[in-house]
Amino acid sequence: MTGPGADELGELRCQVRDLRRQLADAHARLRSIVERSADGAMVVDAHGAVVYANPAAHRLLGHADGELLGEHLGFPVTAGEVTEVEIVTSDRAHLVAEMRVVATEWDGRTAALALLRDITERHRSQAELAHRATHDALTGLPNRYLFTDRLRQALVRLQREHDSLAVVFADLDGFKPLNDRYGHPFGDLVLIEAARRLTMTLRPSDTAARLGGDEFVILCEDIHDATGVATSILARIEAAFAQPFRIRGTSVRVGISAGYAATGDPECDPEELLRRADDAMYARKARR
Amino acid sequence: MTRYELTVYVLREDNRVRAAVEAFRRSCSRRLGAEAFDICVVDVLANPELAEAERIIVTPTVVRDLPLPRRRAIGDLLAVDALATALELPEDPIDGGDRS
Numbered sequence: 517m518t519g520p521g522a523d524e525l526g527e528l529r530c531q532v533r534d535l536r537r538q539l540a541d542a543h544a545r546l547r548s549i550v551e552r553s554a555d556g557a558m559v560v561d562a563h564g565a566v567v568y569a570n571p572a573a574h575r576l577l578g579h580a581d582g583e584l585l586g587e588h589l590g591f592p593v594t595a596g597e598v599t600e601v602e603i604v605t606s607d608r609a610h611l612v613a614e615m616r617v618v619a620t621e622w623d624g625r626t627a628a629l630a631l632l633r634d635i636t637e638r639h640r641s642q643a644e645l646a647h648r649a650t651h652d653a654l655t656g657l658p659n660r661y662l663f664t665d666r667l668r669q670a671l672v673r674l675q676r677e678h679d680s681l682a683v684v685f686a687d688l689d690g691f692k693p694l695n696d697r698y699g700h701p702f703g704d705l706v707l708i709e710a711a712r713r714l715t716m717t718l719r720p721s722d723t724a725a726r727l728g729g730d731e732f733v734i735l736c737e738d739i740h741d742a743t744g745v746a747t748s749i750l751a752r753i754e755a756a757f758a759q760p761f762r763i764r765g766t767s768v769r770v771g772i773s774a775g776y777a778a779t780g781d782p783e784c785d786p787e788e789l790l791r792r793a794d795d796a797m798y799a800r801k802a803r804r
Numbered sequence: 805m806t807r808y809e810l811t812v813y814v815l816r817e818d819n820r821v822r823a824a825v826e827a828f829r830r831s832c833s834r835r836l837g838a839e840a841f842d843i844c845v846v847d848v849l850a851n852p853e854l855a856e857a858e859r860i861i862v863t864p865t866v867v868r869d870l871p872l873p874r875r876r877a878i879g880d881l882l883a884v885d886a887l888a889t890a891l892e893l894p895e896d897p898i899d900g901g902d903r904s
Contacts (some may be wrong), residue, residue: 519832562890563875564875564876564877564878564890577861577862578861587859587861587874588859588876589861589862589877589878590862590865590866590867590877590878590879590890591875591876591877591878592877592878592879593877593878593879593880593883593886593887593890594880595878595880595882595883595886596881597878599880599883601862601863601864601878601879602815602862602863603861603862604815604848604855604860604861604862604863610815615879617879631827700828792823
């Protein structure tokens with residue numbers, strides 16, 4: 517049996533060289549895709565050390581190129597397909613990233629490929645939307661939706677804590693004539709100042725909200741003496757409105773009427789409690 | 805008895821994080837026995853110097869401080885089985901293995 521001739525060997529060597537070149541080209545192409553990717557890609561070994569990270573991963577994690585190699589970041593895990601992680605930055609403006617994990621091998625050993633996408637902006641706009649849906653745009657106070665939700669939660673907590681809670685209902689006196697005389701933008705400034713004064717009367721555990729128009733409500737939680745606390749809040753509210761408002765260089769008097777309803781019953785209907793506080797407020801207004 | 809000391813680094817300890825830590829704690833309790841481990845939760849915003857000393861770059865990070873060698877994992881605290889594998893904790897005797 518004779519071996520391959522010199523020509524044949526030469527041919528084979530050429531083929532091997534071509535295949536090697538093709539392989540190197542494919543490798544370089546793949547590498548350039550990963551290196552240029554806007555998403556971070558990292559390979560982490562079983563002990564949690566980074567064995568590869570592309571430039572985007574370095575940027576996202578706040579490291580100069582090459583600095584992540586050998587860093588004991590931790591082995592990446594997700595419960596589902598994807599999870600959200602935060603990236604701790606030195607300036608405390610933390611980033612949010614979506615992380616996908618794919619099981620892989622690196623130099624023949626078990627490893628994980630973690631793909632990271634910066635979703636900080638998306639997160640911020642979602643948080644902003646959620647804030648807008650639950651807060652009054654003018655005063656920044658919680659709106660009716662959020663207030664009712666907090667009231668429901670507070671009622672549920674009554675079951676455990678055997679305390680009581682009170683709802684204070686307040687509306688401004690003489691707001692409409694001010695609005696008619698000076699215009700809506702002026703009225704808006706009055707509402708903003710009213711919200712600020714109301715907020716100053718609160719204890720840290722209380723929640724103030726704007727229901728709409730010139731109507732405000734306050735939820736007073738974890739109180740042993742609901743009547744005593746609510747009465748002192750009413751006095752503080754009236755004192756907070758004793759001084760005239762100074763709006764755009766004009767001094768105006770804005771009064772406030774407030775009433776409250778208290779309950780220790782976890783089964784109490786939130787709407788019914790609000791109605792009772794509203795009635796108490798009108799009764800006080802009528803006595804003036 | 806081998807004693808396990810685990811530290812969970814989170815960005816801020818809100819209700820969602822507390823619930824996830826509880827799920828992880830229950831999983832550890834089944835794997836290690838209720839008395840054989842401690843979990844310490846570190847809020848990175850409240851303790852930036854601790855996070856810096858430990859070079860915490862991503863939260864949540866879970867560190868097995870003891871027994872040595874130390875092990876670290878990052879990602880979803882609810883991925884209890886994958887976390888246990890990454891931190892080399894014993895198998896859960898109830899489901900007897902890793903589901904994730």
